[in-house]
Amino acid sequence: MAVMNVSTPLMGLETDVAARAVRGTRLSRAPRAVLRQGVIGYAAALAVTWYLAHRHFALPLSWQAGVVGLVAIWLLYSFAALRAFERARSFKPAIRFVEILGLASFGFVLGDAPNTELVRQAAVAVAAAPVVLSLSAVLHRQLLRRTPTILVGQVESVRRLESRWAKRKDVNVVATCSWRSPHELAPVGAVSDDGLAEVVREVLAAVVQRQATSVVIASGRALSTPALRHLAWALQRAEVECLVVADMSDHVEFLRPRRVGDQIALSLRAPNDHLMSLALKSVLDRVTAAVLLLVLSPLLLLIAVLIRLGSRGPAIFKQERSGQDGRPFTIWKFRTMVVDAEKRLPSLRKRNEGAGPLFKLTNDPRVTRFGRVLRSTSIDELPQLVNVLRGEMSLVGPRPALPSETSQYSEWVWRRLHVKPGLTGLWQVSGRSSLSWEESIRMDLQYVNNWNLRLDLAILARTVRAVLARDGAL
Known part of the structure; x- marks a missing residue:
């Protein structure tokens, strides 16, 4: 990683810096350009x-x-x-x-x-x-499913994006070029000619060496700072796609560019404000839940009997959870723990493996032998179809949280309660229990802010695969 200090006045960019890099780039990238376009x-x-x-x-x-x-x-x-970057x-x-x-x-x-x-x-x-x-x-x-990408920007932003994209299948970060500055790249008068030329040299050299096809600028001032605009022009001459990340510090919002007057603005309008789509989602939830309860009723009855035979107590576990907009409701699940599990919880707090308000314990002694089977196959979640039928939950949505958890939510985390909790969700098909608290929250917010019916269908399809693979199950 190249780290540069940015401090003195900006006068301009020597164009031959880009020109020399471009001459070598075009020849070496011609075959890939034919493929990409x-x-x-x-x-x-x-x-x-x-x-x-x-x-x-x-x-x-x-x-x-x-x-x-x-x-x-x-x-x-x-x-x-x-x-050019869409044709192929x-x-x-x-x-x-x-x-x-x-x-x-x-x-x-x-x-x-x-x-x-x-x-x-x-x-x-x-x-x-x-x-x-x-x-x-x-x-x-x-x-072209994995785009060789170079990240450019302030060091904290670059590190955050590099970490977030590390496991993605569509982005391959091949190099980074970052700088340290209290104010990133400050307004005009903050970057020296030599420093700016060095930025361009570093990035274009990495483009040629790594055969990158995309450069992502992670800087809040990218659209107004001459330094990064000169860099974008140099990349354009090198026929490399240049992108600017709308970095909102992990707030995964639905963004759509709009022209307002003679300016480009990013619309933050939520996509789930269409009444017809919401009505269709509600109908599909309840009809599907009713059909599944009818079809699975013999299996549900058998599991209930096995739970009663395996340990003392009821087959169904009921617990208060926070629903849409924080309204409390009673969730239904197959009981997988001993009857006095809640009383034993305080003594296990010191062994908590979860982050944030979540309690997670890989080998929880309160879980029964048959309960471990139900959890590993996610069958213990099936009674929640009753909650879906009653309109308290949806087939797809954020994880239904405990009131003790939601009481600790910050204002931006509370956003996940703006929709109904789900029987499955984006976090469940992306690692489930193996995800950290921050990652699970980000997944839930990503779903809330980008919801559509097609996304629901994709999550349901991925749920089947995750359950069969027992991905992240405890």
């Missing part, structure tokens, strides 16, 4: 169309020219319309092409066009282009 996929789409029209179907010359010309014009337009993995050209083909086919039907073999063959040749583009997008998403 999807040139191969676009060329393959045109080649397949030409092959079908000319060789396979042997269409008349005028039809060949029309088919290949139509596809070529569309591919050129799509290539020019999309940003985007499904937009294929989707738009299919829409146009659908309208054209509808027009043929309305016009009572003859359904000749010639028309059918031409349609197949044209339709091959979006199919090839779609396959190319899928392939590129696999090949």
Whole structure:
């Protein structure tokens, strides 16, 4: 990690610093640039169309020219319309092409066009282009799923991002370049010519050496500081994507760029304020819970009997939890501990392995033998379907917290109570008990601030895999 002190007045950036790095970068990065920008996929789409029209179907010359010309014009337009870093993995050209083909086919039907073999063959040749583009997008998403990235910025911000992205599958931090300063890069008049040139040299040298395709600037003043704007211009000349992180100190908000007047602003509007989506989520929760309770009733009855036979006490454990907006409700679970578990808790506090207000103990002596089986398979959570049916919980949402926990919440952590707690959630499918308190809270806030129905379906699918793998279960 390169660490620089930033202090003296900024006068400008020697352009040859970037120019010398760019000359070497373009030559070494040309093959990867072809791959990243999807040139191969676009060329393959045109080649397949030409092959079908000319060789396979042997269409008349005028039809060949029309088919290949139509596809070529569309591919050129799509290539020019999309940003360089989106071309390879985007499904937009294929989707738009299919829409146009659908309208054209509808027009043929309305016009009572003859359904000749010639028309059918031409349609197949044209339709091959979006199919090839779609396959190319899928392939590129696999090949480019981990982006070699360089982090640039104030040392604390860089370290925080590097730690957070360490286990991600879509970002690969290959180098960092940071500085120490009480005020990051202060306004104009705070960075020397030599210091700024050194920043550019460090980053561009790392880009060439590490074959990075993305540079992320983690600085709160990135959009207003000349130093980092010069760096962004140098990266643009080197054909490297430059991104600025909206660092909100772990507050994972739903951000959407908007133009306000002649300025770019970030909208923090929550995505879960759509009444229809919320109503549909509520209906799906209750219908699914009712069906599952009906289908699983023999299994639930059997488990209840086994719990009663295994240890003294009721089969169902009921406990007060904090629901949406902090409203208390009684949660239902299969009992996995001895009856006097709550009374034994104070004597175990000193052995607590959890962070924050959470109590966690890997080998908790209060858990019964059959209870360990229920916990490891997450079957003990199934009675919560009753809470979902009653509208107190949702299938997907933050973990239902104890009142003793929520009483210790800070104002920003209280945000996780703005939605119903869930039977499963983002934190459960991302490590469950192996996550720290801070990580689980961040996962819950990420869900609350970015909720949509598609995310719920993805979490439910990942829940099945997590349960089967017993990921993070105690």
